[in-house]
Amino acid sequence: MTTLDSRTVAVGEDDRAAFRAGPVDEESRSRLADGGLEYRRVAVEGDDYPSWLQSVARGFQDGERSAEQIAASRERSGYRRLTGVYDPQAPVADAPVATIASWLGELSVPGDAVIPSCAISAVTVAPTHRRRGVARAMLEGELRAAHAAGVPMAMLTVSESPLYGRYGFAPAAAGAEWRIETKRAAWIGPRPGGRVDFVSRERVRELLPVLHERVRPSVAGEIDVPGSHWDGFAGTNPAAEKTGEKRAVQYADADGEVRGAAVYAVRENHEDFTKATVDVHYLLAETDDAYAALWRFLLELDLVAEVHASQLSVDEPLLWMIADQRAAKVTVRDHQYVRILDVVASLETRRYGGAGTLVLDVSDPLGIAAGRYLLEVDESGAGRVRSLGSETVDAVTVALGVTELSATYLGGVSLATLAAAGRVTVTDAAAESSVNALAMATSVLGWHTAPRLSIWY
Ligand SMILES: CC(C)(COP(=O)(O)OP(=O)(O)OC[C@H]1O[C@@H](n2cnc3c(N)ncnc32)[C@H](O)[C@@H]1OP(=O)(O)O)[C@@H](O)C(=O)NCCC(=O)NCCS
Numbered sequence: 488m489t490t491l492d493s494r495t496v497a498v499g500e501d502d503r504a505a506f507r508a509g510p511v512d513e514e515s516r517s518r519l520a521d522g523g524l525e526y527r528r529v530a531v532e533g534d535d536y537p538s539w540l541q542s543v544a545r546g547f548q549d550g551e552r553s554a555e556q557i558a559a560s561r562e563r564s565g566y567r568r569l570t571g572v573y574d575p576q577a578p579v580a581d582a583p584v585a586t587i588a589s590w591l592g593e594l595s596v597p598g599d600a601v602i603p604s605c606a607i608s609a610v611t612v613a614p615t616h617r618r619r620g621v622a623r624a625m626l627e628g629e630l631r632a633a634h635a636a637g638v639p640m641a642m643l644t645v646s647e648s649p650l651y652g653r654y655g656f657a658p659a660a661a662g663a664e665w666r667i668e669t670k671r672a673a674w675i676g677p678r679p680g681g682r683v684d685f686v687s688r689e690r691v692r693e694l695l696p697v698l699h700e701r702v703r704p705s706v707a708g709e710i711d712v713p714g715s716h717w718d719g720f721a722g723t724n725p726a727a728e729k730t731g732e733k734r735a736v737q738y739a740d741a742d743g744e745v746r747g748a749a750v751y752a753v754r755e756n757h758e759d760f761t762k763a764t765v766d767v768h769y770l771l772a773e774t775d776d777a778y779a780a781l782w783r784f785l786l787e788l789d790l791v792a793e794v795h796a797s798q799l800s801v802d803e804p805l806l807w808m809i810a811d812q813r814a815a816k817v818t819v820r821d822h823q824y825v826r827i828l829d830v831v832a833s834l835e836t837r838r839y840g841g842a843g844t845l846v847l848d849v850s851d852p853l854g855i856a857a858g859r860y861l862l863e864v865d866e867s868g869a870g871r872v873r874s875l876g877s878e879t880v881d882a883v884t885v886a887l888g889v890t891e892l893s894a895t896y897l898g899g900v901s902l903a904t905l906a907a908a909g910r911v912t913v914t915d916a917a918a919e920s921s922v923n924a925l926a927m928a929t930s931v932l933g934w935h936t937a938p939r940l941s942i943w944y
Contacts, residue, residue, distance in 0.1 A: 502603070507566075546613065587611075589608070589633070639836075642710070651826075655890050656893065659823060663799040664796070673810035695771060831872045846880055847885050
């Protein structure tokens with residue numbers, strides 16, 4: 488991993504390959520072996536890949552994958568480290584009874600920086616082997632393996648909320664789902680110059696990753712998106728269904744520079760042709776003008792009554808671009824989960840919302856990040872962190888679990904809210920009231936824009 492400046496560490500191809508090739512965690516391997524199960528890596532290019540993929544599909548209650556789908560998935564999965572748990576006693580012993588995939592990616596953090604992060608995906612345990620600790624062994628195993636490889640952070644998105652807090656993960660960037668009644672909304676936002684044009688799916692497949700690379704460092708919570716996802720959004724995966732429904736547009740500014748793109752599909756309403764629904768699959772805007780132009784385009788489509796979009800931020804400017812805010816029904820859900828593995832490296836990478844000094848007394852159910860740390864943030868928002876051991880320091884102390892520290896990491900969860908929920912304790916030995924201490928600590932750990940993540944992975 489290469490240090491670009493004091494805070495940004497870019498993940499190179501060599502780092503990614505080394506991470507993929509790393510061994511499975513010995514503690515988990517031995518625990519699973521005690522239960523008669525074999526825990527091993529699976530090669531994407533090898534003979535075990537099709538049955539591994541079929542086990543993932545079955546684990547998510549999905550149908551069997553076709554040969555074409557397996558080939559397309561194999562071609563796009565080279566970036567992943569795959570692991571399976573096998574039961575030699577099972578009648579179909581070559582189909583894993585549990586699966587997990589991970590890869591070394593980059594997570595954007597407050598302050599235009601990125602941090603190397605272990606992304607975890609495809610966690611499944613067969614219904615025949617559930618609730619006997621197999622998922623726990625795999626999750627703990629991948630976290631220990633990532634930590635041993637020097638990766639400071641882990642991240643995932645979830646099918647169910649209660650699964651991952653026990654391993655130290657916290658939802659740090661919420662996702663907002665919007666349903667907008669277009670006729671009622673009425674556009675009052677800017678009407679920038681430039682132009683919106685239809686483009687082919689192949690063209691938008693080229694555009695999205697380029698635009699995303701420009702946008703993602705400044706949006707905490709975003710990750711470097713694997714190429715297979717762009718195929719999914721653009722409808723250019725040859726094994727995907729209903730790609731013909733997808734429409735793509737780009738926005739070019741007054742100088743002709745492409746600054747944004749959107750992919751959407753229209754669902755007709757057969758009872759009333761004036762009331763179709765638009766599903767926005769992806770919208771990416773590099774500038775405020777691109778944002779306004781693309782949303783206005785979508786909200787003013789003829790024959791459309793509702794626009795539906797997910798994985799938006801909880802603080803979208805769009806709310807202030809429509810005349811009737813109640814035209815938008817917004818549902819907020821936990822979305823991007825993060826888990827700090829290395830407290831010093833993680834906290835030194837992000838920027839902070841205010842100056843101040845905090846002692847962080849961190850507990851960790853897996854022991855990985857536990858300890859006492861001194862965080863000193865200067866006026867520029869840069870933080871210096873060091874491990875304190877048993878040394879005492881006269882500063883405001885925040886006692887919290889690694890889950891709660893991870894929740895605050897992207898600046899989208901307020902420490903004051905966690906304190907009110909009884910999840911953290913803030914004490915200031917020198918002060919009579921802990922209110923100012925809490926206000927200071929909350930401002931230090933906060934950030935001025937809400938984090939977001941525009942994909943599932
Ligand atoms: C979720 C899943 C992976 C759990 O696998 P599992 O092997 O049964 O889990 P484990 O036996 O290791 O359980 C580990 C812990 O999680 C808890 N847990 C497991 N599934 C849970 C669920 N659905 N809801 C709440 N808690 C759950 C267990 O009670 C256990 O708690 P504890 O160790 O703190 O006492 C499995 O049920 C599955 O494959 N589900 C369908 C696919 C899916 O949703 N995967 C997750 C993708 S993000």
